[in-house]
Amino acid sequence: xxxxxxxxxxxxxxxxxxxxxxxxxxxxxxxxxxxxxxxxxxxxxxxxxxxxxxxxxxxxxxxxxxxxxxxxxxxxxxxxxxxx
Amino acid sequence: xxxxxxxxxxxxxxxxxxxxxxxxxxxxxxxxxxxxxxxxxxxxxxxxxxxxxxxxxxxxxxxxxxxxxxxxxxxxxxxxxxxxxxxxxxxxxxxxxxxxxxxxxxxxxxxxxxxxxxxxxxxxxxxxxxxxxxxxxxxxxxxxxxxxxxxxxxxxxxxxxxxxxxxxxxxxxxxxxxxxxxxxxxxxxxxxxxxxxxxxxxxxxxxxxxxxxxxxxxxxxxxxxxxxxxxxxxxxxxxxxxxxxxxxxxxxxxxxxxxxxxxxxxxxxxxxxxxxxxxxxxxxxxxxxxxxxxxxxxxxxxxxxxxxxxxxxxxxxxxxxxxxxxxxxxxxxxxxxxxxxxxxxxxxxxxxxxxxxxxxxxxxxxxxxxxxxxxxxxxxxxxxxxxxxxxxxxx
Amino acid sequence: xxxxxxxxxxxxxxxxxxxxxxxxxxxxxxxxxxxxxxxxxxxxxxxxxxxxxxxxxxxxxxxxxxxxxxxxxxxxxxxxxxxxxxxxxxxxxxxxxxxxxxxxxxxxxxxxxxxxxxxxxxxxxxxxxxxxxxxxxxxxxxxxxxxxxxxxxxxxxxxxxxxxxxxxxxxxxxxxxxxxxxxxxxxxxxxxxxxxxxxxxxxxxxxxxxxxxxxxxxxxxxxxxxxxxxxxxxxxxxxxxxxxxxxxxxxxxxxxxxxxxxxxxxxxxxxxxxxxxxxxxxxxxxxxxxxxxxxxxxxxxxxxxxxxxxxxxxxxxxxx
Numbered sequence: 001x002x003x004x005x006x007x008x009x010x011x012x013x014x015x016x017x018x019x020x021x022x023x024x025x026x027x028x029x030x031x032x033x034x035x036x037x038x039x040x041x042x043x044x045x046x047x048x049x050x051x052x053x054x055x056x057x058x059x060x061x062x063x064x065x066x067x068x069x070x071x072x073x074x075x076x077x078x079x080x081x082x083x084x
Numbered sequence: 085x086x087x088x089x090x091x092x093x094x095x096x097x098x099x100x101x102x103x104x105x106x107x108x109x110x111x112x113x114x115x116x117x118x119x120x121x122x123x124x125x126x127x128x129x130x131x132x133x134x135x136x137x138x139x140x141x142x143x144x145x146x147x148x149x150x151x152x153x154x155x156x157x158x159x160x161x162x163x164x165x166x167x168x169x170x171x172x173x174x175x176x177x178x179x180x181x182x183x184x185x186x187x188x189x190x191x192x193x194x195x196x197x198x199x200x201x202x203x204x205x206x207x208x209x210x211x212x213x214x215x216x217x218x219x220x221x222x223x224x225x226x227x228x229x230x231x232x233x234x235x236x237x238x239x240x241x242x243x244x245x246x247x248x249x250x251x252x253x254x255x256x257x258x259x260x261x262x263x264x265x266x267x268x269x270x271x272x273x274x275x276x277x278x279x280x281x282x283x284x285x286x287x288x289x290x291x292x293x294x295x296x297x298x299x300x301x302x303x304x305x306x307x308x309x310x311x312x313x314x315x316x317x318x319x320x321x322x323x324x325x326x327x328x329x330x331x332x333x334x335x336x337x338x339x340x341x342x343x344x345x346x347x348x349x350x351x352x353x354x355x356x357x358x359x360x361x362x363x364x365x366x367x368x369x370x371x372x373x374x375x376x377x378x379x380x381x382x383x384x385x386x387x388x389x390x391x392x393x394x395x396x397x398x399x400x401x402x403x404x405x406x407x408x409x410x411x412x413x414x415x416x417x418x419x420x421x422x423x424x425x426x427x428x429x430x431x432x433x434x435x436x437x438x439x440x441x442x443x444x445x446x447x448x449x450x451x452x453x454x455x456x457x458x459x460x461x462x463x464x465x466x467x468x469x470x471x472x473x474x475x476x477x478x479x
Numbered sequence: 480x481x482x483x484x485x486x487x488x489x490x491x492x493x494x495x496x497x498x499x500x501x502x503x504x505x506x507x508x509x510x511x512x513x514x515x516x517x518x519x520x521x522x523x524x525x526x527x528x529x530x531x532x533x534x535x536x537x538x539x540x541x542x543x544x545x546x547x548x549x550x551x552x553x554x555x556x557x558x559x560x561x562x563x564x565x566x567x568x569x570x571x572x573x574x575x576x577x578x579x580x581x582x583x584x585x586x587x588x589x590x591x592x593x594x595x596x597x598x599x600x601x602x603x604x605x606x607x608x609x610x611x612x613x614x615x616x617x618x619x620x621x622x623x624x625x626x627x628x629x630x631x632x633x634x635x636x637x638x639x640x641x642x643x644x645x646x647x648x649x650x651x652x653x654x655x656x657x658x659x660x661x662x663x664x665x666x667x668x669x670x671x672x673x674x675x676x677x678x679x680x681x682x683x684x685x686x687x688x689x690x691x692x693x694x695x696x697x698x699x700x701x702x703x704x705x706x707x708x709x710x711x712x713x714x715x716x717x718x719x720x721x722x723x724x725x726x727x728x729x730x731x732x733x734x735x736x737x738x739x740x741x742x743x744x745x746x747x748x749x750x751x752x753x754x755x756x757x758x759x760x761x762x763x764x765x766x767x768x769x770x771x772x773x774x775x776x777x778x779x780x781x782x783x784x785x786x787x788x789x790x791x792x793x794x795x796x797x798x799x
Contacts, residue, residue, distance in 0.1 A: 015580065017524045038521065042340065045581045049281050053578050178692070186588060194572065201572040204649075209657050212650060216558060217589065218611040232692045235611045235618045238559070238589035246607055253625055277571050278584030335552075335597035335606045340585050352603050467585065468594020470606055 004076045011054060012072070015046050028073040036071070044069060051075075057082045087252045088317050088479065089325040090172075091310030093165025093266075094420040095158050096407040097133035097303055100145075101165055106424050109432050110452045114406040116289055116301050119276070130285045133303030133408030134271050148227060153189035153214050154304075156223045159268030162306035162416075166264050167228045170310055170322050177261040177316060180233035181225035182251040183308075184243025184267030186412035188217035191272045220268065230264050238412065240466030241374075242333075243267050245415030245474055248309060249331035255313045262316060266308035266416025275411065276302055282341060290377035292402035293386065293448045295439040300376040303408020307416030309423070326423045329363075329459070329477040332356030336469030342380045347388030349471035350374075354392055354461060357473040361459065368398045368475075369457035370431050372422045373448070374465045375402020376409050385463065386444040398461075401434035401449040415464035415472065422462040423476050429457050480628050483681040484796070486544025489672035489759040490532045491747045496769065499745035501666030506648055507748030509669055525582055526595075527562045529642035532671035533592035534599060537636060544675030550632035551605040552596050555619035555639045557612055557751020558647070559589035565646040592640055605632065613784070615639065616752040617792045620688050623676055638673035639755025643748075661723040668748015672755035674762075683762050686779070686795040696730065696791045699783070703734050707781070707795070714764065714777040715740045716757045718784040720749035727785035735783075739774035743782075757782045758794060765798040 009023035012032075016039065030036040033044065047069055051057045057079060059065040068078035094101070097115025098108035108115070119132040135142075135158065142157040143150035146164060150157075163181070167174065193215045199207035214223070218236045225234040233254065237246045244267025251265030269275075279285050279302060286299035309328075317324055334356065336349025343349060358365055374385055382402075389397065403421050404410075410417050425432055434448035462474045492507035501507050509532060514523055517535045526534070533554070541549065564587040570579045585591075590608035597606050605626065609618040616639035623635045651667055676685065691698045707713070715735055719725045719742045747756040761780040763769045771777075779797040 019524075041342075042525070042582060042585070045282065048283065049579075049581055194568070197568050197572040201569060201574075209650070209653050213654065216610070216612055218557070218615070221611065233690065235609060235614070237607060238610045239593075239606070239608050240588050240590055250607070250622065253629070257625055257628070273571060274568060274584075277579055278567065278581075278587070281579055281581040281584055333605045333607065334603050335594070337598045337601050337603060340591075340594065340598070348603060466590070467588055468590045468606070469597065470590060470594060 001076060001080065004079065005072055008072055008076055011050055012047065015050050016043050026072060029071050031071060032069055055079050055083065085256045085258065086314040087255045087311050087328045088314065089309050089328065089423055089476065090312040090317055090322040091166045091169030092325065092420045092423060093162035094307040094417055095135065095161045096305035096410065096417055097135050098406050100161065102420060102424060109403065109406060109421065112433055112435060114435055116408055130276070130287055131289060131301050132271055133301060135304055152223055153192045153220065154270035155185055155187055155189060155268050156214065156220045158270055158304060159183065159220060159224045159306040160227050162266065162268065163224050163228050163264050163308045166308040166310045170312065172262060172320060174229045174262060178232045179230040179262040180251065180254060180260045181221055181228065181230040182235055182247045182263055182265040183221040183224065184237045184247040184412045184415060185217045185220050185269055186238055186240055186243060187269055187272050187275055188220050189214035190274050191270050194273055228264060233260055239470040240468060241411050241414055242464040242466035242470045242472040243412035243415065244307065245462065245464035245472035246333060248415065248419055248474055249333065249472060251311050252328045252331060255311055261313050263311045264308050265311055266306065266419065267413040268306035269304060269410055269412040271302055271304040284378050286377065289436060290405060291436045292373065292375035292377040292405050292434055293382050293441060293446060294437050295441050297377045297379060297382060299378050300404065301408040303410045305407060305410040305413050305417050307413055307420045309419055324479045326426055326476040327479050328474065330357035330361035330475030331473065332360065333472045336471055338469055341467050343384035343465060343469065345384060345387060347384040349469050350385050350388035350463065350465060351392055353471040353473040354388065354463065357461065357475040361475050361477065363459060365393050366396050367459050368461055369455055369459060370425055371398050371400045371461045371463060372418045373400050373402040374463040375404055377404065381465065383441060386441055386446050389446065390444060399431040399449050399455060400446065401432050403432055405435035418462050419474055422460045426457050426460050426476055426478055430454055480678060482624065482627055482676055482678060482685040484674050484683040484685060484762055485546065485677055485679055485681045486540050486675040487673065487759050487762045488536045488539035488543060489670065489756060490536055491670040491672065491756050492668060493746045496771065501748060505666045506643060507666055507668035508643065527560060527586055529560050529562065529640055530586065530592055530595055532642070533638060533640045534595055536671045536673040537596045537638060540673040540675050541636065546634055546675050548600050548602045549604060549634045549636040549675065551626050551635040552593050553607050553619045553622050553635060553637050554593040555609045555615035555752050555755065556589055557610060557615050557641050559610065560587050560591050561642055561644045561647050563587040565644055596636065613751050613786050613789055614792065616755045617688065617690055621690065624688060627676065627678060634675060634677040636673060636675055638671065639752030640671040641669055641750045641752050643667055643669035643750065663721040665721040665744050666748050668750045668753060670747050670750065670753065670756045672759040674758065680799065682799055683765050684797045684799050686797050689793040691791045699791055699793045700731065700734060702793065709735070709738050712774060712776060712778040713738050714771065714774045714780045716743045716761060716780060716782045718744060718754060718757065720744045724787055727787045731783060741771060754782060754784045754792070754794065761796045765796060
């Protein structure tokens with residue numbers, strides 16, 4: 001799980017061009033959107049596509065997507081659950 | 085100076101001429117098919133409205149080289165139909181070609197990159213010479229002899245509508261006497277994959293303005309109007325199909341790929357076009373919607389219509405349920421359909437509509453219905469919040 | 480209607496009149512400002528170079544012109560957002576690593592910069608994007624003039640933008656080789672130049688734009704021979720780019736012979752909307768911010784742009 005969380009942080013940083021951020025700067029439990037990292041709807045799209053391309057997971061339900069993308073931790077849980 | 089429509093041409097998955105397209109529209113025959121075998125390199129399987137001819141077949145029909153990008157091939161068929169109708173000799177007048185496209189020669193560029201990505205020294209460099217959007221217009225204009233002024237607009241999905249508005253202004257200002265204006269776009273792996281990454285594609289047939297709509301189906305095609313100044317139509321006794329009585333462009337300024345929920349850009353584009361024609365919202369008989377069938381577009385457009393047409397809501401429908409979303413061409417294709425609706429005094433059906441969007445209670449036309457139409461609107465909205473409405477009136 | 484350039488800003492390879500050649504890669508690369516001083520850093524994160532160059536030039540131009548919100552934003556680009564287009568395309572065609580990202584697709588569209596400017600201004604303005612190869616900027620300028628003449632708007636923000644990427648450089652070089660480009664080519668360039676234009680009097684007046692309509696370029700030669708007084712402290716900017724393409728200028732050389740002439744692409748390189756750089760350079764020269772010794776105090780500048788097999792164009796500016 002720790003490894004997955006670290007990988008996710010690295011992938012998010014690269015994908016979203018968070019060039020001044022290091023994986024250790026991201027709190028695994030902090031909200032990704034709004035106050036936390038300050039991400040927006042296009043970033044959400046990037047993360048959904050990232051899940052598809054890197055983990056083969058398709059988010060089709062918007063509500064489910066919102067829950068999964070709360071924080072890096074919830075995202076990692078979601079991936080683990082789906083990959084089961 | 086008034087500007088009239090004196091000819092039209094259209095080429096889509098539902099037909100290769102105005103007559104063919106109109107017959108399919110009235111018969112409710114759409115052109116959307118499964119994509120899997122058609123396009124290389126697509127992740128996922130989505131229905132698309134692809135024209136069922138190869139590049140060579142189209143090139144042969146048009147009498148042009150098969151090496152032209154598909155966007156130019158589709159465009160030249162429609163442009164030839166539009167220019168032939170009036171019998172005017174373009175070389176005798178100040179004649180222009182003004183076209184919208186978003187992908188330009190991308191289909192050919194993709195073929196280059198399939199080789200190039202394997203080996204940097206491979207790929208035929210000639211495959212990218214027509215990549216630029218402007219090259220497409222240059223090729224088509226030469227073929228129809230409308231060479232005095234050639235330009236291209238790329239404002240995403242409103243490109244062709246903006247091209248028709250700009251061409252009308254070129255004639256009004258006296259800079260041109262004749263213009264063939266509209267747009268063309270071919271389906272490419274680039275756009276299909278692009279819309280796929282945006283999660284905007286429906287994996288089933290699209291349902292514009294329906295509560296259960298999930299996204300759009302991509303299509304391809306071209307549509308052009310032959311626009312002629314009042315003076316030249318009089319001198320030549322041209323058959324006049326309609327008048328371009330209004331047009332307007334407005335920015336929605338909300339989001340790169342989404343429209344504001346209240347539809348500020350769409351509202352302003354329609355309102356300004358109506359105002360220019362010197363009529364009121366009550367005079368509009370039919371609106372050919374942008375109606376892509378994405379949750380966001382249809383809600384925004386629907387809300388704009390409800391806000392603008394407070395007394396009487398005109399008949400509305402989205403013909404993208406037949407042709408798919410032809411992107412940069414859609415404003416041209418749908419301008420042809422709007423003028424056809426006016427000429428035939430009929431609304432055009434919106435396929436697969438059953439349940440209105442919650443909160444809007446908008447019921448698109450589900451059948452062709454005879455109506456006394458004097459003024460029709462055609463809406464086109466693009467990424468970057470670029471909104472354009474065209475208004476055609478019976479003469 | 481008399482029209483004036485009320486403000487301009489450009490991001491280009493131009494440093495000084497002394498530096499007039501490509502860098503060691505044979506290209507002209509823009510000298511870029513610290514964008515964080517101009518654009519909200521949160522927005523910068525996702526912006527490609529062409530977007531940064533375009534939005535920053537637009538913001539600075541409006542600042543100089545003291546215009547809050549123009550009623551129209553018109554952009555011109557020959558090749559559009561090449562970096563994002565190339566990015567998406569390369570990933571799409573690579574069977575090993577098909578990690579296409581939505582942002583690259585969204586921002587690959589030619590009107591990305593124009594849309595971004597309108598969004599930044601929170602304006603419901605007219606917004607259009609022209610892309611006609613080497614004529615893109617002139618066509619956007621034509622739209623600007625028409626809108627103002629129609630009385631549809633009072634002020635227009637106009638810009639020309641093109642970016643040079645490694646991929647573009649590589650492929651264009653291959654293409655030039657295939658098309659037997661001769662020696663002497665100045666090199667590929669890039670740039671962004673924006674203008675605020677209105678009927679409000681300012682030092683730089685936009686006299687004329689001519690787009691020739693025939694192969695002999697009669698409109699332009701007539702204008703130069705019959706309507707211009709070339710003895711009146713005139714400077715001519717030609718868009719020569721070195722090499723065999725410059726044959727397109729041959730017929731004009733007799734007519735303009737005694738007039739002081741500058742080849743502006745020696746400062747910015749060759750790119751589709753380079754005439755927007757020429758207009759920017761003309762504005763600063765007419766306002767004596769940059770001085771060419773061949774004509775230290777020009778009263779008017781003629782920008783003449785010609786490529787083989789393309790209509791030629793002329794832009795005439797004067798100082799009031």
